Amino acid sequence: MENKKLTKVDLIFENDGTCATTVLDKIKAMSQDDIIMEMIDSGLKGRGGAGFPTGLKWKFTKAENSFDKYIVCNADEGEPGTFKDREILDTVPSKVFAGMTIAGYAIGAKVGYLYLRAEYNFLLKKLNDKLDSFNATIKDKGFDFRIEIRSGAGAYICGEESALFESIEGKRGEPRNKPPYPTVSGLFGKPTVINNVETLVYATMIMKYGADNFKKMGTQDSRGSKVFSISGDTPNAGIYELELGMTVEDFVSDFGDGDTKAVQVGGASGLCVPRKKFADMIIGYEGVPTGGSMMLFNSSRSMYNVLKDYLEFFAEESCGQCTPCRVGCQQLLEGIEAVKRGEKHPSYLESLKKLAETMKLSAKCGLGQSVANPFVSIVDNFREEIIY
């Protein structure tokens, strides 16, 4: 399989104060379809974690016949281990707004909403100030588009796109049944493009440098670069933009502390990669996909504690509406605790793995469906630590 060496990139945080305005001038001269074609051609996939091709999302939404359409920027970055969107919003907000404007122009939306998690309220004033001048700028440039900010109020599940819509609409952030998908019926029941913060900045940069330059980076399945949030047992914790397609081993040799036993790729809902699989595992859609969270654990860490932490998080942050997720998360948590205390036989872990599989198959949304990722990968690779 194709893989790339670890290469640092400077695209997202590229220090260019006029980037947003020059790009907007450029796209104003392009047709909606040309913009969408360029996006499809770039191979950009959603950087929030799910990895849906961004250009296609835009294309589907543009194709919908509706007077009202919306573009929503998902800034409800709540995945444990992920913090890059905060940094992006703090340092290059106008590139985010530009991405929203490009998407809005391409699909024919007149309003864009940026949904900011409550934990980032301290950014709110700064963002609103920037936004006021940005809205004025695009108005001057003749875009029939404006952006508003909406705040979350402490609910991880609102990062799920349909839950986020519900929240903006003033309701409990409970995911909807799908289909219909947002491209058909999203915010206020209208066709909606919802993209992650980082995805929108990449849209801006692709419009600036062209799809050809973007897709030179990365692999066949994972084009371009990605911003990583790196934390845990590492001397180099922080935010890094890296080309996609490196192996976990490559990553660990740069970021590990020399004693890395596992890397949690993709946050609490992602996969735990143990040392023995570092060499084979490519970071990207062909291997371990990720919203950018890379959490490193060295041999001093108990993977039981790690898993317990994750499960407590999910049990609390499940919206609670569907059975597999609401009850399943609690059962997985209570289950490993019972095994640890010796109240349940270690073979109970097999029952729990089967339950995790059912959650993956039958939960209503991505939250419940992805709890199996950390559960199975940690239980399989660190079974002794769970039991003893």
Place this chain on the structure above:
Amino acid sequence: MAKYEVNLKVNNIPVTVEEGSTILDAAKKLNFRIPTLCQHPDLCVAGNCRVCVVEQKGARALPAACATPVSEGMEIFTNSQKVRTARKHIIELLLSEHNTECTSCYKNGKCELQSLANEYRVNENDFIKLVNKKTYTIDDYSPSIIKDDSKCIRCQRCVRTCTSMQFVSALTVAHKGDHQKISTFFDKPMNAVVCTNCGQCVNRCPTGALVEKNYIDQVWDAINNPNVHVVVQTAPAVRVGLGEDLGLEPGHRVTGKMVAALRRIGFDSVLDTDFTADLTIMEEGTELLVRLKKALVDKDESVALPMTTSCSPGWVKFIEHKFPSLLPNVSTCKSPQQMFGALVKTFYAQKKGLKAENMVSVSIMPCTAKKYEADRPEMRDSGFKDVDYVLTTRELAMMVRQAGINFEDLADEKYDSIMGESTGAAVIFGATGGVMEAALRTAYEIVTGREVPFTNLDIVPVRGFEGIKEAKVLIKDVLPEWGFLEGAELSVAIAHGLANTNKLMAAVQRGEVNYHFIEIMACPGGCLGGGGQPIPTSPEIRAKRMEAIYDEDTHMAIRKSHENPEVTAIYEEFLGKPNGHKSHELLHTHYTKRKGY
């Protein structure tokens, strides 16, 4: 817009359904039953419980059959190994957060979760019992409804019923994750919130989390007490529902069997609420005519019109909470149940030589709100609690079973006299539009001296399941004393279900509509769809009960309230005249403004 057809396969069998149908619909068309819990034919789709998951060829996850629309070429498997495993897990998960003391549960044998557990032969001990790790309190403050969260499976049928169907919103989903629960405003007890006691949530709860407060033991005690005379009255809609809980198909009229069963159970007098339904028509019809006269002749602007009915206690509590400014519009007539209660311990006692303090008055109602109504402090005009115990149709069915009565084989019997005689007009009180029809049959004839101008007395425009119905009746060639009504067009409206009611009353409040008389029933379909009726209740079943009601009307010898000989007699012997002094003392009431949550 024309609907497209969609072709798909369910368990390898091709089927064609309309676009927009769900996988559940398609499977049903092929007679494949997919188990469901949160789904209910009266409610919008939730897709919460996930019991109905199926396998879709080519899809990674298992879609919920109730919430997933069909698409062309779809291949669905309803019973694959994957599906069975997931379903079994889901049922086990639900059981793990459910208080499974089934043998002592009121819903034992009638619980949808229990029957699914039975069907899937689940091993309850597979997962850790979460219910034991949480503290639950049982809310039994309401005289009508008991809410036991330890039995709740969070399907949210109750919340959808309370918010969408009834527009009451006493119930809500609160908190999230492992703390998520069905709650009220600040988790206050059910008797302290906007709950109308309609019991539609109870009728839809798949488990024992929401049940009626039952008074079966108290009634048995009374029956077995040789020193008390136990009188029972039966509401119109009970006779078209009861059979369903005793082995008969929906739509059976079981009036005669019910009377026979009540005697065998041991009630001392088996009487009919229909008698006071007829009396209600006399009182309420007169009240309407008086209000019209005051408004039209005396130009008295203080008269509140339109006048609304008052026989549905869920509706009465609804307006007390939601439209208190319209309370003067509500007829001051007590409901038939309470008129009956007040008369039984006065008039009936007198006639039969009984002492009111030695009487216990029981009513069988299709309704849980009637339990609350009987408890209202205003309802003691006999000097005692007018109605001591209210049992739902379901509770009566339970008593019939407990008594070991083979219901299906009972020969029909007749109600006792007095207060057992009734008319077709009274029977149709059990259906939406029925009170209106009965009132029109009588009022029109009083005013004109002629029968209502509808074939066979069937006032078809006020019948049926349309949410809000309207009708106009031209009044001409009136009798001399009603001259002020000559040429008037009486304008009426009917709403059933509280969501429809809310729409109608909001329009009244805004002054957008001009009616003289409005009939409201809190429950969909009227009392026949009451919260105390057999479970399940669905649009289909309500339609069958309605057919039975009108069938009963057609078969009655007398079909107009004012022709009920016992009604005539009670005015001559006891009450005097409609809306007279005695009537006001015993048969009329007043209302209270209540909090908005």
Place this chain on the structure above:
Amino acid sequence: MTDVNVIINEKIEKFGKERQALMPILQGIVADKNYITEDELLKVAEALDLSAADVYGTATFYTFLDVVPRGKYVIRVCKTISCHMAGKDEIIEALEKTLKVKLGETTPDKKFTLLQANCMGWCHKGPVMLINDEVYPELTSEKAIAIVEEYIAK
């Protein structure tokens, strides 16, 4: 403390009288005094023509929309994995001692409420805490105490 009707009217002016104004209104009340009272929820429900229970259900879904009394300063220490590994337990312990309350409690003078919350997006700089909307990353026990003491002096 701002009168709730002022907040309601201000938000309705900006966001309309539709349901989408609900979150901004609730957030506005919380921004003002960190929690929402029963009476305030009723007024919000009335202003937006929503049921009181529905508004209660919505508020309780969100961790930051508290409907139980909170102090003037709500301290939320992140409890999720990275901050856990970085020593959030010691931070909480230090704050419990300084404020003389247990986790979840409010000081008798109603000035501080000590809570923990899920991931706040500072995993590379844990442990982290929020005091109302202000964020304090890279905490040590000493640092946390010093920060809180500044608030005590306020």
